Amino acid sequence: MLKLRLSELRDRKNGHILQDILPGDYLSSGGLSFAKRGERSHTNDGPDGRDYHIHGDCEAFIILQGSGTMEINGEHTPVTTGDIIIVEPGEDHHLNSSEDDPIVTVWCHASLNRHKNQQQEGSV
Template identity: 80%
Template sequence: MIKLRLTDLLDKKSGHILQDVLPGAYLSSGGLSFAKRGERSHTNDGPEGRDYHVHGDCEAFIILQGSGTMELNGEHIPVATGDILIVEPGEDHHLNSSSEDPIVTVWCHAGPSPHKNQQKGDAQ
């Protein structure tokens, strides 16, 4: 896992803002997540309900608000507002929200093609 701060990002005028740390020409999927107090992401969603969550590509988390830990291969790494986490392929990861200061995150993946809503020929 790579851990950065928002202030570590280089100014970008084109491409995506994470292009120096998240492989892929386009942000291709993602969302905004409001964790419940004390919530742990991806619990029991691995094969056969096992507590295991990995990807074949990198995933970025930007902590917009709150604090907690990123559980990475069983190790708990503290995270807080302004942190950027790049989880690398094959790393088992779970975001644990604080009970006192719940986490709000943007998460995303990047790839060689734009999101389906942004591809040519999809304009209505």
Template identity: 40%
Template structure:
């Protein structure tokens, strides 16, 4: 499995500029807070995609974020945008499991970088 931030749009909470903040100001269709158990995998064993962007905001802990088969570190302070059609799963860290917010949004052309 490869690692890196190839296509995934990632921001840091303390470094959000005006352009990056706009996705949080758009209409939110659904959302919630997830408390993962150590090693827990979201949507285990199934292909998981959406027809709209999904935003993950890491509040505490760590995880691996798998997007289209590529592994990305995901930790407190990260904001990640998953584009429509990208397969994704979160794997909570064994020692410091992730707590994160997820949001389904109506937005297009979200751009970001590490």
């Protein structure tokens, strides 16, 4: 896991904003998430309802509002507005939202290819 602040990102005019810390030429998937008070993401996501969640690539979380902890392989790291967390391949990860200040995040993955909505017709 890598943790840094939005203010630490290099100013970019080309490519994606996380290019220095998230491998891949293009942001290829992602979303905006509004967690409930005290919610833990990806609970019971593993095979047979087991409690783990991993990827084969890096995933970025940008904390837009609120606070909580990022749980990586059972260890909790405090997160708050303006933090960026990069989860490494194979790390079991769960975002835990605060009861007092629920968390709002953007999460994304990057790859060599653009999102399917941005690809030219007939391209891969």
